[in-house]
Each structure stands twice: as C-alpha cells, then as structure tokens.
Amino acid sequence: MPFNRAALVAEAHESIRRGSKSFAAASRLFDRETRERVWLLYAWCRACDDIADEQDHGGMSTPGKLDPESRLATIRTLTELAMAGEATGSPAFDALGQLMRETPITPAMVEDVLAGFALDAAEWRPRSETDMLRYCYHVAGAVGVMMAAVMGVPADDEDTLDRACDLGIAFQLANIVRDVWEDDANGRCYLPVEWLVEADIPPGEITKPHYRHALVPQVARACAMAREYEASARVGAAKLAFRQRWAVLSAAGIYGGIAREVERLGAHAWDHRARVSMPQKLRLIAGAFFEAKREPVPAPIPRPSRRELAGLSSSRT
Incomplete structure (x- = not known):
C-alpha cells in the first residue's frame, strides 16, 4: 500500500x-x-x-x-x-x-544528483580542481538546486538556482576537508591529485603523519574556495521568504563553521572530527536572524558556475 x-x-x-x-x-x-x-x-x-x-x-x-x-x-x-x-x-x-x-523539481534536477552516485560507483577521483568542483556539484550543488525548488524557486530563475547550487558546493567542500582521514580509511580521496602532487604527497600517503603539514595548505585552498561559494549563496538567499532565508543562512553558517574549524586547527584538524558545538550553532542561528533582515553583501558567482559544471559533465558522458 x-x-x-x-x-x-x-x-x-x-x-x-x-x-x-x-x-x-x-x-x-x-x-x-x-x-x-x-x-x-x-x-x-x-x-x-x-x-x-x-x-x-x-x-x-x-x-x-x-x-x-x-x-x-x-x-x-x-x-x-x-x-x-x-x-x-x-x-x-x-x-x-x-x-x-x-514542487517544481524536474527530472533533470534529479538526474544531476544521480550522476554523483554514478561517479562514486565508478570509483572516480578528481584529478584537477575543476574535477573536484564537478564532483561537489553532483553530490551537493545539485541537491541545493532541488532545495531551492522545494522553497518554490521556479526552474527558470537561473541566478537564484546558481547561488543555491553554490551553497551545496560550499557544504561539500566542508565535508571533504573534514573527512580526509575517514575517506582515506575507505580508500577515497576527494582533494585533487594535482594539488597533492604540488605538495609532494604520494598517492595513498595523504594521512601519513610526516605529510600532515604539507596537507594543511592544500586543505586551506579548499576552505578558501568554500568561503567564495558560501558568500555567493548568501546573496541568493536574499531572494527567499524571510523564514526560508533565515534557515538557509543558519545552515550556511553552521556548515561554513566546520570548514573554518578545520582551517583553524591546521595540522590538528583530524585528531578528532571537526564539529560545531551546540552553543556555537545557537549563536550562528541568532546571527543569521539579523543577517536575514539586512541587504546581503555583494558577491560574484564563482567560476566554474552551476551551468558551466553541468555543461562540463554533459560533455564527458
């Protein structure tokens, strides 16, 4: 039934x-x-x-x-x-x-998310920075687009959907930097191979103690990218109804807080799983309430954008 x-x-x-x-x-x-x-x-x-x-x-x-x-x-x-x-x-x-x-969720939106599961099923790993962002797009940015549709954003509001995607990408970058050790234990690495080569970290050696300090600057690069995508998403949130805007800004602060904590801890970021404590979450939620009442700080849509990443994925299928 x-x-x-x-x-x-x-x-x-x-x-x-x-x-x-x-x-x-x-x-x-x-x-x-x-x-x-x-x-x-x-x-x-x-x-x-x-x-x-x-x-x-x-x-x-x-x-x-x-x-x-x-x-x-x-x-x-x-x-x-x-x-x-x-x-x-x-x-x-x-x-x-x-x-x-x-809601205005379309089959194409769903397919973009399923493409992320296909990448994992194929044990695909990012070689370049663009590859990493392509992965983030499918496993999280595309979910951000669906989330925008859930909030009533129409399928033809490209700018708002772009920025909703940016928030998902920021979330996934936070996941990647937080879960370096956990992913490695499962035979995965979502930091670009090219970054690790630049840092002289051999394949499969990313969590070896003597490479931890070389890893920190590469993780900081991902955290900086996450901030750019998060800033873009905060602009898009201004187009939502107040309670939706408040919730989105709260989530942005909480997930952004994970990446910021990883960056703050440096070489000690993986001694324990980085988290945002409940008091911190409450402060971020309160701050998001007041932010939701103000005009957003202008921020460009980062490159590659949602439509560029979607086009790149289509060209590789």
Missing part, C-alpha cells in the same frame, strides 16, 4: 533527526510546509547515500552482496518509479514522488 503524506513526513522527520543534527536544527526555522518538504528531500538523499555506501544513516551496517554498480541500479530503479508516481515500498523514495507533485 502506498504511504500517505503524513506517514512520509513522519518517516522523513525521523530520518533527518538520526542523520544530520545540523540540518535538523536549521530545518526548524522554516515554515511548516517548507520544513516538511525539506525533510522529504533529505529522506530521499539519505536513502540514496545509504544504499550507495551500504550504511544506515551514515553509520556502518552489515555489508550486502551487491557491487557498487548494482547498488546504483537499485537507486535508479526506485527513483524512476518514484518520479513516475508509482509506489516504491520505500517511504524515502516515495517522498521524492510526493515532492515532485508539490
């Missing part, structure tokens, strides 16, 4: 509560309709992540017998059923179908 909307929202709320304290905190600032839609989008993204990585809300679960390509096929099949308006048997995927009935 298909899930009704109330059941989908309840399942999605539980998913975001378990999976992301930062997003859960920021989502409380939205009006009820937007908040519920944000939860529904999060639930689909979280379920895709968990299938791709054989996890349960980011935590390890019992590994299955499916190879990465088969897991990707599962994600695609369930997503396509949801987009077609069919019941999938999974509340997280049915949540996407519900969203597509309520």
Whole structure:
C-alpha cells in the first residue's frame, strides 16, 4: 500500500533527526510546509547515500552482496518509479514522488544528483580542481538546486538556482576537508591529485603523519574556495521568504563553521572530527536572524558556475 503524506513526513522527520543534527536544527526555522518538504528531500538523499555506501544513516551496517554498480541500479530503479508516481515500498523514495507533485523539481534536477552516485560507483577521483568542483556539484550543488525548488524557486530563475547550487558546493567542500582521514580509511580521496602532487604527497600517503603539514595548505585552498561559494549563496538567499532565508543562512553558517574549524586547527584538524558545538550553532542561528533582515553583501558567482559544471559533465558522458 502506498504511504500517505503524513506517514512520509513522519518517516522523513525521523530520518533527518538520526542523520544530520545540523540540518535538523536549521530545518526548524522554516515554515511548516517548507520544513516538511525539506525533510522529504533529505529522506530521499539519505536513502540514496545509504544504499550507495551500504550504511544506515551514515553509520556502518552489515555489508550486502551487491557491487557498487548494482547498488546504483537499485537507486535508479526506485527513483524512476518514484518520479513516475508509482509506489516504491520505500517511504524515502516515495517522498521524492510526493515532492515532485508539490514542487517544481524536474527530472533533470534529479538526474544531476544521480550522476554523483554514478561517479562514486565508478570509483572516480578528481584529478584537477575543476574535477573536484564537478564532483561537489553532483553530490551537493545539485541537491541545493532541488532545495531551492522545494522553497518554490521556479526552474527558470537561473541566478537564484546558481547561488543555491553554490551553497551545496560550499557544504561539500566542508565535508571533504573534514573527512580526509575517514575517506582515506575507505580508500577515497576527494582533494585533487594535482594539488597533492604540488605538495609532494604520494598517492595513498595523504594521512601519513610526516605529510600532515604539507596537507594543511592544500586543505586551506579548499576552505578558501568554500568561503567564495558560501558568500555567493548568501546573496541568493536574499531572494527567499524571510523564514526560508533565515534557515538557509543558519545552515550556511553552521556548515561554513566546520570548514573554518578545520582551517583553524591546521595540522590538528583530524585528531578528532571537526564539529560545531551546540552553543556555537545557537549563536550562528541568532546571527543569521539579523543577517536575514539586512541587504546581503555583494558577491560574484564563482567560476566554474552551476551551468558551466553541468555543461562540463554533459560533455564527458
């Protein structure tokens, strides 16, 4: 039997509560309709992540017998059923179908996100800075575009969608610098190979103690890029309704705080997982309230932009 909307929202709320304290905190600032839609989008993204990585809300679960390509096929099949308006048997995927009935999310937006899972399934790694940003675009920037659609931004408002994408890219850059050690343990590295070559860090040696100080400047480069994309996103937030703007600016501050903490700690950034404490989150949320009342500080859209990254990805498929 298909899930009704109330059941989908309840399942999605539980998913975001378990999976992301930062997003859960920021989502409380939205009006009820937007908040519920944000939860529904999060639930689909979280379920895709968990299938791709054989996890349960980011935590390890019992590994299955499916190879990465088969897991990707599962994600695609369930997503396509949801987009077609069919019941999938999974509340997280049915949540996407519900969203597509309520918001201007398009199949192309969904496909851009799925392309990120395809990159991971192929064990793709960035060689250049542009490669890294292309990856950030698919796994997070494209989600930012969907989030904007959830907030009612029309598909033809290119500037606002560009800046929503920029916020997702900033978030993913924060994830990359925070998770260097964790990713390495899983055989992954999302810092560009060219950066590591410049720093004389051999392949597979990124977390060796004697290379830690050489790694710090490369991580600082990614943090500087994250600030540029975050600044652009803050301009785009000004076009949203007040409560939406407040929530987006709060999330920007919280995730930006992760990158800033990594940069501040330097060579000690990976002694423990960098976090933003609850008192810090509350201060950032309060600061975002007042920022939401002011005109934004002008900032350009960084290059490459959403449309440039999307075009680059299309040319490589």
